[in-house]
Amino acid sequence: MSRVLKIEGLHVSVEGKPILRGVDLTLRQGEVHALMGPNGSGKSTLSYALMGHPRYEITAGTVTLDSQDLTELEPEERAKAGLFLAFQYPTVIPGVSLGNFLRHAVSNVRRPDRKEGEDLLPMRDFRKELRAQMDELGVDQEFARRYLNDGFSGGEKKRAEILQLAMLRPAFAILDETDSGLDIDAVRIVSEGVNRVAARHQTGVLVITHYERILTYIKPEFVHVLFGGRIVEHGGPELVKLLESQGYDWVREKHPEAAQDEDEMEAAVRPPQVAGKAS
Amino acid sequence: MELVQSPAAAGFTEAAFARFLKGRDEPAWLTQSRREAFARFQALPWPSAQDEEWRRTDIRGFRLDAFSPPAAERTGSEARFGILSQALDAQGVARVEHRDGGLARGSDPVLPKGAILLDLAQAAREHPDLVKRHLFTQTIAGGDDVFAALHAAFWTSGTLFYVPRGVELEAPVLSAIGLSGGAVDLSHTLVVLEEGARAVFVREMASLAGADAALHAGGLEITVAAGARLEMVDVQNWNQATWHFSHERAVLGRDATLNWTVGGLGGRLARVNQEVVLDGSGSSARVNGVLFTTGRQHLAYSTRQDHRAPHTTSDLLYKGALKDRSRIVWKGMIRVEKAGQRTDAYQRNDNLILSDRARADSIPGLEIEANDVRCTHGATAGRVDEDMIFYAQARAIPRSEAVRLIVQGFFANVLDRIGVEAARETLRDAVASQI
Ligand SMILES: Nc1ncnc2c1ncn2[C@@H]1O[C@H](COP(=O)(O)OP(=O)(O)OP(=O)(O)O)[C@@H](O)[C@H]1O
Ligand SMILES: [Mg+2]
Numbered sequence A: 001m002s003r004v005l006k007i008e009g010l011h012v013s014v015e016g017k018p019i020l021r022g023v024d025l026t027l028r029q030g031e032v033h034a035l036m037g038p039n040g041s042g043k044s045t046l047s048y049a050l051m052g053h054p055r056y057e058i059t060a061g062t063v064t065l066d067s068q069d070l071t072e073l074e075p076e077e078r079a080k081a082g083l084f085l086a087f088q089y090p091t092v093i094p095g096v097s098l099g100n101f102l103r104h105a106v107s108n109v110r111r112p113d114r115k116e117g118e119d120l121l122p123m124r125d126f127r128k129e130l131r132a133q134m135d136e137l138g139v140d141q142e143f144a145r146r147y148l149n150d151g152f153s154g155g156e157k158k159r160a161e162i163l164q165l166a167m168l169r170p171a172f173a174i175l176d177e178t179d180s181g182l183d184i185d186a187v188r189i190v191s192e193g194v195n196r197v198a199a200r201h202q203t204g205v206l207v208i209t210h211y212e213r214i215l216t217y218i219k220p221e222f223v224h225v226l227f228g229g230r231i232v233e234h235g236g237p238e239l240v241k242l243l244e245s246q247g248y249d250w251v252r253e254k255h256p257e258a259a260q261d262e263d264e265m266e267a268a269v270r271p272p273q274v275a276g277k278a279s
Numbered sequence B: 001m002e003l004v005q006s007p008a009a010a011g012f013t014e015a016a017f018a019r020f021l022k023g024r025d026e027p028a029w030l031t032q033s034r035r036e037a038f039a040r041f042q043a044l045p046w047p048s049a050q051d052e053e054w055r056r057t058d059i060r061g062f063r064l065d066a067f068s069p070p071a072a073e074r075t076g077s078e079a080r081f082g083i084l085s086q087a088l089d090a091q092g093v094a095r096v097e098h099r100d101g102g103l104a105r106g107s108d109p110v111l112p113k114g115a116i117l118l119d120l121a122q123a124a125r126e127h128p129d130l131v132k133r134h135l136f137t138q139t140i141a142g143g144d145d146v147f148a149a150l151h152a153a154f155w156t157s158g159t160l161f162y163v164p165r166g167v168e169l170e171a172p173v174l175s176a177i178g179l180s181g182g183a184v185d186l187s188h189t190l191v192v193l194e195e196g197a198r199a200v201f202v203r204e205m206a207s208l209a210g211a212d213a214a215l216h217a218g219g220l221e222i223t224v225a226a227g228a229r230l231e232m233v234d235v236q237n238w239n240q241a242t243w244h245f246s247h248e249r250a251v252l253g254r255d256a257t258l259n260w261t262v263g264g265l266g267g268r269l270a271r272v273n274q275e276v277v278l279d280g281s282g283s284s285a286r287v288n289g290v291l292f293t294t295g296r297q298h299l300a301y302s303t304r305q306d307h308r309a310p311h312t313t314s315d316l317l318y319k320g321a322l323k324d325r326s327r328i329v330w331k332g333m334i335r336v337e338k339a340g341q342r343t344d345a346y347q348r349n350d351n352l353i354l355s356d357r358a359r360a361d362s363i364p365g366l367e368i369e370a371n372d373v374r375c376t377h378g379a380t381a382g383r384v385d386e387d388m389i390f391y392a393q394a395r396a397i398p399r400s401e402a403v404r405l406i407v408q409g410f411f412a413n414v415l416d417r418i419g420v421e422a423a424r425e426t427l428r429d430a431v432a433s434q435i
Helices: A043-051 A075-081 A098-110 A123-137 A141-145 A154-168 A184-201 A237-246 A249-254 A256-267 B014-022 B028-043 B083-089 B120-126 B128-134 B146-154 B386-394 B399-415 B421-434
Strands: A004-014 A017-028 A032-036 A056-065 A083-086 A172-176 A204-208 A222-227 A230-235 B094-099 B102-108 B116-119 B159-163 B173-179 B188-193 B198-207 B214-224 B229-237 B242-252 B257-264 B269-278 B284-293 B298-307 B313-322 B327-336 B344-353 B359-363 B366-368 B374-382
Touching (some): A004 A043, A017 A056, A017 A204, A017 A230, A043 A056, A043 A204, A075 A083, A075 A098, A075 B386, A098 A123, A098 A154, A098 B386, A098 B399, A123 A141, A123 A154, A123 A184, A141 A154, A172 A184, A184 A204, A222 A249, A230 A237, A230 A249, A237 A249, A249 A256, B014 B146, B028 B128, B083 B173, B083 B198, B083 B229, B083 B421, B094 B116, B102 B116, B116 B120, B120 B128, B120 B159, B120 B188, B128 B159, B146 B214, B159 B173, B159 B198, B173 B214, B188 B198, B214 B229, B214 B257, B229 B242, B242 B257, B242 B284, B257 B269, B257 B298, B257 B421, B269 B284, B284 B298, B284 B399, B284 B421, B298 B313, B298 B344, B313 B327, B313 B399, B327 B374, B344 B359, B344 B399, B359 B374, B366 B374, B386 B399, B399 B421
Parallel strands (some): A032 A204, A032 A222, B094 B173, B188 B214, B198 B229, B214 B242, B229 B257, B269 B298, B284 B313, B298 B327, B313 B344, B327 B366, B344 B374
Antiparallel strands (some): A004 A017, A004 A056, B116 B159
């Protein structure tokens, strides 16, 4: 049965400031969507809101996975329901090894009724699976022993995100600028990882990006443009080419009202990397 | 009209001191040292909130006259106590055990290669020169206060750990100190590593039965001679009815190395002066503090890194987590004398505050007389980072499980510095169980 993630009329505010002003988007399992938009247009806001970040307040609209309303769920419940977010700025958690963290995560996703303190996935099975996934992603086995994102290079952080994606096998994955800061080889490796997961588990993928590059590996059937807090254009891969060659001026001209909102957001002082401190 | 006695006088009076001396069979120099200490004890003022050292540590709830000098010279019981002690038991380490100020179990087994692990009173009789050479040469030199003097006058039990020149002991050696409700422990720990020696010394303090208030006023003296290397782990895990006062000092000779871990988990109120003296050029010390407080516990640590010779390094990292209404006070001092050129010194205190009513104070300090040094310090105090919690939640880990992981992770870098695996893992578990 193919599952459906449906976003309707979504309004999101941060600290009382409206950022998203009515987003509609429907993803089905197995589909690949791309979401593009200028800096500060609200792409990360959408992904945090979907995942349930407490600072991102949904003021109107709905998010459902099949018929289940996600908006009232804690983030961990959303993750168990099958949602995954690869962070634009993955958080550092000092002293917690990637392996240990992931063992907790995977145990909770695979056994959604697990209570804190109950058994984790058997170490042997977990290790074996983790090892295989790390091999596929071309990361060193040592990686699992390192503290989560602590001292990781940009590329390592993004690989760690995709490793988690591969282990958690979600129904829907949002990749928030997973390609930024990666060289071409790394983009390819990471993309192939995403494609493998998607093929195996019918994962519906929403790729948030500024660049065509990653979309030559993870090929979207649907492309959306977020501008001024709403999706103003829907199309196919040709839209990517158009944005790559012409930028957003034509979008601005075509949607003057959204352009005004976009400018307002732009003017607001933006603390760098607020929600996902890279520290 | 009767004079109100100072609280210091009551349980540890002249008469009590005279009785105490009468019951002991000790060399004259030791008795003399006790008399001098008792005179200081009587002369020193009781700590008040006006003293800088006691400003943040309120001991008005402590009544010294509720206690009296420990009488027991030997208390027999074979049962093991203490988490670390039990973990090390599996490895069959050499140990000496004291209970309620008396010897419960002598060195078992006897150490190889001329190394000595012995009840200190027994050592004073059997190795008088050795003990006389080292006893109260270190701790007294530091900040003397009424508790240090009380300790020096009335100490019983305690341990001598001595490693001769060039001797390397692989296995850890353990001193276990137990204390029952209402009892007093004034034990003294003397650790001496001669030139080029290597050893691992573990000390653990744990409560026995009984919930009445108990008292520890202790001293710890460490000598690490030239080229010697000591790994020291000291865990204070009393129950929350115990008052703990401790003066601790290590002196390092040329090129000596010390890795000193302090676990502060228990106690109602603990006040510790911990000092490392980099006395020989090229010596190097690392100090690792693992503190976790709950309930209404109050832990106060006053640390000092004293650089007296060139090319010395010290690196102090204290980490604490606080729950409920507990409080941690850390006051650090790096002191570099003129002779301490090319010193590299670091001090840092990070606290994780797990409740609205817990409180942590960090007061770093530098006193530098040399001009070619690198001295840095840092301190942080804060709640568990919400972004970390959200990241974990986004990966299906609920808030409370996330907090547990993050708090355990917080201690990882200090635990990683501990060279004794059993101690590292025991402290890791102890911290985890407190969360
Ligand atoms: N935690 C926050 N606190 C305050 N303002 C925020 C926060 N997060 C986002 N914003 C604001 O919301 C708007 C959208 O930001 P968002 O990060 O969603 O944009 P984006 O499209 O992901 O940009 P980029 O392409 O640079 O990643 C910006 O104006 C930003 O200032
Ligand atoms: Mg973004």
